[in-house]
Amino acid sequence: MPDAPLPRPLQPHDLIWLRDAPAFAASQPLPAWVDATWLAVAPVVVRRDLPCDPTCDLTCDLTCDSSIPVGLRGRRREERHGTWIEASQCARVMSPFAIARAARWQDHPRRLALPALRTLARIAPLLDARGLPWGVTGAAGFTLASGLDVLHPGSDVDLLIDAAAPLDQADEQWLAALIDDCTEARLDIQVATPHGGFALLERLRTGGRVLLKTATGPVRCADPWQAA
Structure with missing residues (x-):
């Protein structure tokens, strides 16, 4: 279940489940260890970085048009990848x-x-x-x-x-x-x-x-x- 009703402020270490994993996976190059099937069930983690939109930061709510810096992780420790997702991709969040x-x-x-x-x-x-x-x-x-x-x-x-x-x-x-x-x-x-x-x-x-x-x-x- 979500940690709080959306929209809510995001903080580093929050976990986000994607609304449309196939669309996200098709939108950018990803490492071989991650695909749409994994991202459909595996949350991404909010990380500290500047959003793609310099006018916005992590204190924005999930209705913001900015991209959110996140990290993808796989089953192994070395399987990590930093990227951004659109705020509209946030289906649920857990702190x-x-x-x-x-x-x-x-x-x-x-x-x-x-x-x-x-x-x-x-x-x-x-x-x-x-x-x-x-x-x-x-x-x-x-x-x-x-x-x-x-x-x-x-x-x-x-x-x-x-x-x-x-x-x-x-x-x-x-x-x-x-x-x-x-x-x-x-x-x-x-x-x-x-x-x-x-x-x-x-x-x-x-x-x-x-x-x-x-x-x-x-x-x-x-x-x-x-x-x-």
Whole structure:
């Protein structure tokens, strides 16, 4: 089901199911590993990049005429392709936070076999109790949202923390301890600020300075909550 009634603002890491996969596949050259059959069921992921229309950005709603930067993914890690789709191609959208709320790792057929899903099942109640807005991205998010299983025993657990304001030091240290405690599957936490996203582990290592991923490219900064 869609995360919210359309139209809605789009954010990086949102998953979009295409309205007309054959038309999209016929409109541009695509890698050999992706075709209309795959795109009919596999969502694309919103990525950070400038839209084709420079007057529009990712905060536009889905009625906008601009193209949206997205990434296509296949079943293998190396199968990635960046492109754009028209806003009219958005049939439904699911955010990382909606994936977390759905908690589909609880009934996934390989929930006991895969370290990533076992880890998610263990840490989800802890994250909920902490009260941080969190979502699932990466291979785990794609698998749980689409039903297309691209997970393997070495898959990471990729999480997104929504932080409109700077995280409390206590929350940062709590998340650091959670990362250290995840020994079955590597826990990769990205933090989304109003100006871009950064890796929490990098901030913990440097004491603050991070590489902030923005729509115009990566920016090295000391405060990811301040506009460059």
